[in-house]
Amino acid sequence: MRVLLVEDDELLGDGARAGLLQVGYSVDWLKDGLAAKYALETETFDIIVLDLGLPKLAGLELLRHIRAQGIATPVIILTARESVEDKIKGLDAGADDYISKPFDLDELYARIRALLRRRSNRAQPTIAFANLELDPASHTLKREGKLVSLPRREFALLHKLLENTGHVLSRDQLMQSLYSWDEEVDSNTLEVHIHNLRKKLDADYIRTIRGIGYMVEKR
Amino acid sequence: MLLSIRKFLLINLFMAVIIISSLTIIGSYYLAHKDIRRYMDSLLVQATLICQGLINKDISEDHLGEIQQQLDAIPAQISHFTNNMVRNPLKSHYTNRFQFQVWDTNGKVLLHSANAPKNKLYSPQDGFSNRFIDNEKWRVFTIHDNQLGIVIVAAEPFVIRDELGNRIARDDLYIMLLTYPISGVLIWFIIGLGLKSIRRVADEIAHRESNYLEPVDLQSVPVEIKPLVNELNKLFYRLHQALEREKRFAADAAHELKTPLAALRTQTQVALRTTNEQERNTALQHLITGVDRCTHVVQQLLTLSRLLPEENMLEDIKKVNLPALAAEIIAQLVPAALEKNIEVALINRKPIVIIEGNAIALGILIRNLVDNAIRYTPNNGKVKIYITTTSNHVNLRVTDNGPGIPPELRGRVFERFYRVLGNQSTGSGLGMAIVQQIALLHKAKVKLATPKNGKGLEVKVMFPNYLSSK
Numbered sequence: 001m002r003v004l005l006v007e008d009d010e011l012l013g014d015g016a017r018a019g020l021l022q023v024g025y026s027v028d029w030l031k032d033g034l035a036a037k038y039a040l041e042t043e044t045f046d047i048i049v050l051d052l053g054l055p056k057l058a059g060l061e062l063l064r065h066i067r068a069q070g071i072a073t074p075v076i077i078l079t080a081r082e083s084v085e086d087k088i089k090g091l092d093a094g095a096d097d098y099i100s101k102p103f104d105l106d107e108l109y110a111r112i113r114a115l116l117r118r119r120s121n122r123a124q125p126t127i128a129f130a131n132l133e134l135d136p137a138s139h140t141l142k143r144e145g146k147l148v149s150l151p152r153r154e155f156a157l158l159h160k161l162l163e164n165t166g167h168v169l170s171r172d173q174l175m176q177s178l179y180s181w182d183e184e185v186d187s188n189t190l191e192v193h194i195h196n197l198r199k200k201l202d203a204d205y206i207r208t209i210r211g212i213g214y215m216v217e218k219r
Numbered sequence: 220m221l222l223s224i225r226k227f228l229l230i231n232l233f234m235a236v237i238i239i240s241s242l243t244i245i246g247s248y249y250l251a252h253k254d255i256r257r258y259m260d261s262l263l264v265q266a267t268l269i270c271q272g273l274i275n276k277d278i279s280e281d282h283l284g285e286i287q288q289q290l291d292a293i294p295a296q297i298s299h300f301t302n303n304m305v306r307n308p309l310k311s312h313y314t315n316r317f318q319f320q321v322w323d324t325n326g327k328v329l330l331h332s333a334n335a336p337k338n339k340l341y342s343p344q345d346g347f348s349n350r351f352i353d354n355e356k357w358r359v360f361t362i363h364d365n366q367l368g369i370v371i372v373a374a375e376p377f378v379i380r381d382e383l384g385n386r387i388a389r390d391d392l393y394i395m396l397l398t399y400p401i402s403g404v405l406i407w408f409i410i411g412l413g414l415k416s417i418r419r420v421a422d423e424i425a426h427r428e429s430n431y432l433e434p435v436d437l438q439s440v441p442v443e444i445k446p447l448v449n450e451l452n453k454l455f456y457r458l459h460q461a462l463e464r465e466k467r468f469a470a471d472a473a474h475e476l477k478t479p480l481a482a483l484r485t486q487t488q489v490a491l492r493t494t495n496e497q498e499r500n501t502a503l504q505h506l507i508t509g510v511d512r513c514t515h516v517v518q519q520l521l522t523l524s525r526l527l528p529e530e531n532m533l534e535d536i537k538k539v540n541l542p543a544l545a546a547e548i549i550a551q552l553v554p555a556a557l558e559k560n561i562e563v564a565l566i567n568r569k570p571i572v573i574i575e576g577n578a579i580a581l582g583i584l585i586r587n588l589v590d591n592a593i594r595y596t597p598n599n600g601k602v603k604i605y606i607t608t609t610s611n612h613v614n615l616r617v618t619d620n621g622p623g624i625p626p627e628l629r630g631r632v633f634e635r636f637y638r639v640l641g642n643q644s645t646g647s648g649l650g651m652a653i654v655q656q657i658a659l660l661h662k663a664k665v666k667l668a669t670p671k672n673g674k675g676l677e678v679k680v681m682f683p684n685y686l687s688s689k
Contacts, residue, residue: 015489
């Protein structure tokens with residue numbers, strides 16, 4: 001899952017980024033509204049964690065702008081303002097959720113998971129597919145009821161694919177959801193991850209669409 | 220010192236009533252005497268003339284003897300009337316004191332009232348006179364009838380007049396004494412009514428919630444205490460303003476601490492979760508930075524709150540040698556500058572520049588300016604502090620070669636908690652607000668500009684209270 005973190009505070013941004021990385025999200029951290037606006041015009045993210053008091057372009061303006069552009073990425077507002085009016089303003093500007101500072105990382109994770117679940121129209125907190133059951137909250141994968149140990153990236157990759165069954169995901173999309181911009185990645189990394197997944201799942205759920213990307217077919 | 224309006228009014232109004240009524244009694248005593256005298260004099264005249272008429276120019280002994288007989292019967296008749304027929308018996312004391320005599324020219328009494336004295340009552344002249352007869356003072360009216368050769372005289376002792384006057388005055392006094400308690404109660408009641416409106420205002424204010432500072436409605440306040448209530452309303456307004464400011468400040472402060480606190484929490488959770496030694500160390504380092512930042516914010520908040528008394532008063536004004544103070548403060552900040560390899564220099568031509576001010580506040584001002592400059596200047600930068608004098612000003616300039624502040628944002632840096640770029644995590648956003656406040660207290664002006672070399676920021680503080688320099 002690719003998270004865009006927009007937070008101008010060095011320490012908080014750093015902490016939130018580290019925390020999100022720990023649970024396997026790929027995080028892109030921007031420190032002002034304008035940079036975030038440009039990033040959103042060219043890139044796709046699975047979720048946006050947005051501070052309101054941003055330099056150059058305020059959070060709410062950014063939010064209105066991207067919603068006007070038709071970008072429907074779920075947005076969690078992260079702010080110190082917690083009056084009812086502020087919350088209403090934020091939600092009406094197009095936010096999907098609201099979390100006030102100081103917050104608990106676990107709560108942030110849970111809210112992100114909830115939004116992702118909602119976006120893929122799932123009612124269950126876990127994703128079931130064939131003989132697989134993936135639990136984004138506990139970061140576990142069960143195959144026929146037995147735990148399968150997966151490294152962070154492979155879990156994220158499988159999560160992304162299972163969230164989008166029936167859709168072809170391009171190599172770029174998948175790479176972006178696994179790695180931030182600042183991470184240096186080998187060109188065949190994705191193939192290696194796919195290969196490992198196929199081996200561990202002991203089944204070829206993941207179809208290669210040559211020249212385009214990968215997909216998991218709906219069942 | 221007048222402590223109770225009610226007491227003051229009660230005592231003084233009652234005193235006034237007593238004085239006025241006493242004067243009235245005294246006045247009416249004299250006036251009554253005068254009226255009684257006139258009235259009784261007129262009775263004397265009438266009695267004399269009636270007597271003259273009764274004699275009817277016939278002074279034969281038969282005629283007069285007949286009249287005298289009737290006259291002698293009068294006291295008995297009066298006592299008959301007074302005892303049987305009249306409800307309020309006439310006082311014989313009065314009735315028997317009016318006397319008359321008729322004399323012939325040979326000194327013989329022709330007629331006299333029943334109890335008339337034996338001595339001559341008349342005076343040699345016609346008209347009124349006062350005479351002493353039998354050790355008693357009499358009022359006498361005399362007519363000499365030269366045609367008939369008789370003297371007619373009516374007389375009455377003065378005692379009667381005096382007594383009548385005294386009685387009237389005494390009755391007046393009784394009435395007055397009777398009215399005193401009534402007027403006392405009335406005065407007390409009226410004062411109470413008058414003071415009621417004051418008490419109502421007092422009650423309204425007394426029963427207010429401590430945070431209810433709306434003005435008292437002047438429509439319902441008596442004219443006399445309007446100025447007082449007006450001043451109270453002004454005070455309420457100022458208190459309201461101050462309270463609002465404090466509230467806003469507290470809210471801002473709490474709000475501003477949330478982000479650093481969120482950072483602390485997040486970094487702590489990251490440190491707790493990670494299995495990577497290096498990541499944990501980094502997070503813990505960040506945690507310390509975060510704690511330092513919170514401390515800084517709190518310190519700055521305290522400084523600002525101490526500098527914010529509404530009366531804008533600066534205590535402890537002394538002569539301050541600005542270069543010495545600046546050197547002392549800058550020395551404390553040099554280690555922080557050296558960490559970033561920033562060159563700090565204090566440049567002043569005159570070693571002694573004296574201004575009037577509060578040394579502690581001025582120290583805070585210099586510290587904030589230099590600290591800001593060091594914070595916002597990148598590594599290997601330069602921070603210079605100049606102290607110069609003009610004919611009537613002392614200028615303190617702090618320049619750096621950091622990123623500077625765009626002219627359109629320069630006004631905003633004085634707002635509390637405003638941070639220009641937002642990504643400078645170590646600032647509290649209060650430094651310039653503090654500088655501004657201290658400058659205000661010293662009637663100094665703060666200006667932001669770009670240094671002459673075109674890069675960085677110059678903060679100039681112009682102090683008007685320049686005393687001397689060497």
